[in-house]
Amino acid sequence: MTDTTAADATSVSAKPATRPARPFFSSGPCAKPPGWDASKLACQSLGRSHRSKIGKARLQYAIDLMREMLGLPDTHRIGIVPGSDTGAFEMAMWTMLGARGVTTLAWESFGEGWVTDAVKQLKLEPTVIRADYGRLPDLDTVDWSDDVLFTWNGTTSGVRVPDGEWIPADREGLCFADATSAVFAYDLPWDKIDVATFSWQKVLGGEGAHGVLILGPRAVERLTEYTPAWPLPKVFRLVSKGALAEGVFKGETINTPSMLAVEDVIFALEWAKGLGGLHGLIARSNANAAALDKIVAERDWLGHLAVDSGIRSKTSVCLTVEGADEAFIKKFASLLEKEDAAYDVAGYRDAPPGLRIWCGATVDTADIEALGPWLDWAYSAARQA
Template sequence: MPTQNCAFLAGQLLRAASFRRNQLNVSKRPSYSRNEAWIMIAAAEIANGEVAHTRPQSRPSSPCFSSGPCKKRPGYDLGQSLSDTPLGRSHRSSIGKAKLKEAIEETKRILGLPADYLVGIVPASDTGAVEMAMWNLLGPLPVDICHWESFGAGWYQDAVNHLKLPNVREFRASQYGELPDLSAVDAAEHDVVFTWNGTTSGVAVPNADWIPDVRRGLIICDATSAVFAMHIPWRKIDVLTYSWQKVLGGEAAHGMVILSPRAVERLESYTPPWPLPKIFRLTKKSKLDRTIFEGNVINTVSMLCVEDYLDALRWADSIGGLPALIERSRQNLAVLERWVKSRDWIEFLAGDERTRSCTSVCLRFTKIDREAVKRLTHLLEDEEVAFDIDSYREAPPGIRIWCGATVEAADLQLLTEWIDWAYSQLAPKDSV
């Protein structure tokens, strides 16, 4: 080995050894001298492309990186943010209806919806909103269902096993981290159901170019972890659903459904052959119940949750509206992209950066197994650095970090330093 290379390696070994000396007790290694022990540990780490990390001194201002319910907005104060809640008042009172109508109107304004699109508040979170759309609208045409994560797969099972639709085609990704071939979808003649952003896979559609402007069928989109963080071309979408607890960090149990005029036309011209539960009914006497889209909700809502959603909308408006929300999510993703690029032991589940989610960012460890990953996430939780970042149970061993607009980029930067430290504690004995 050339002399300069030996000198460089020796320097690397000594520097790595000095990092390790503060983390481990070498007096417990009696068979080696102190320097021999540190050099052996450092050499093993360098051979694996891993350099030991010192324990970070600063923690994120919030350890909440869960992909749902997600972090509350910056500066959120439980008392102040909800101080205007009409507690103890009926949702059908004048003040209750006014709050619900405000939530609908502000949603339309901030999202920049076409004037002829309708917004309604419905029961059972995003799941209820998607199933409401499927139970009311599917049946007249063949259906193409596209999925690349667990929830989208559930919509396919609903169509086949519960609605028992006769003409259903499935377009699924071959593995987590990929999209199916969307060019094969017949979005011109068939109804289509798809999830814009795969929360459990970290994969999002890059655009809606595969959906024609002129089409016979309806496009039903589950966009719960995309809307408010990604650009949605509204004229390509006939039904879009989401819930408050994702990008805006609201509370759970309530869903949102957005309808195009084409979706309304289907509702008023088609009656499904199966019975509809009361909480799914959007029509009366074969006409759309438009009062639902003015704040007259189907069942009792939590006015506390409504106020929390209004607070999130006001915050979104105060920072610059939809463009600012999208930019914050993109900048958050950029923090993790820079970090992953400089590490050889972690990678994005979505290998194609064009389909990479900027909200539910899913990462895969390449050198430690699932049990080691569990210990890593438990270590971060014990340190109160990151809560609830385990990957979905069916996904490859890894972590899932929420990067929606309510998360601060500075907190993500600090989180990466803690992940480096936690990994350095586990990798030497758990590398595979």
């Protein structure tokens, strides 16, 4: 296929003959796993108390599946908590920060959110290291005598940290990784991560409102040996009478979970297990990202916000569109949605105007490939409107 330049794109008028079979490219909540249907969900826990024998068993089963899929060592605990990834990360911040200095890294919207929490809410006077959208700061400048907060994969910027090599094994502070778009998409170095959070609604294609909090042994030690100066709401309390509330990490949730959402993520995890587990999920994400890279490379008017491929997300891929402003992107995305060719592909509201295409494991590569001609059509149609 030859390059499609901006001038060529204005002459494209015919709608492509083939649409993506599943045009779900939202970066959260994301596409459901292929073959998903509500009628396929187990229902024995529905209408039952989450504290009943069956309720606790299904919550524990979800935790066990997550541990198995992630290859998570026994040293790390997994808890299902309220408030999606945001709730999980803020729970970690409110319960563990303040024991030593804090460094916050921000290169996209959610990282900036953690800066706001640390500065305005917890009043910690952190060291803040920033980079523009599409870039990373110099990770070698991070002082690991501090607790360090960062997003592993920036959903709103399409930028990820390249690996865990920049995190020292002998760090003094805790490593807090907001990994909501990274867990189940990358092989994460759990020995380098003390606190990780994510949401089922991302790579697993699950439902929102529930977060997952993963704690390494150093984080548990901090929780049991340090008491923050500020009061903690009930939904943040992970310690009782000086000891870790172990029940939270055995399916005894702090507040009432949706058992329908639990059954939904169990479906996704069992689907993932059938693919070969984590490496099967990673392979699907990589294939999707490669297919989108090919589309971008073939079009002069389309580019990556993260120019450096070594730090480019394999899940939430953010694209630049030549000459586009916010109004143009809104029109572009609306045209695709009206044609049932692609849903929810406009970039995040705080990011530079552009597109954002989810390439996580629940998307089929054939649908990414089918999207390319529709991007040409929408670009042409939006320019002519």
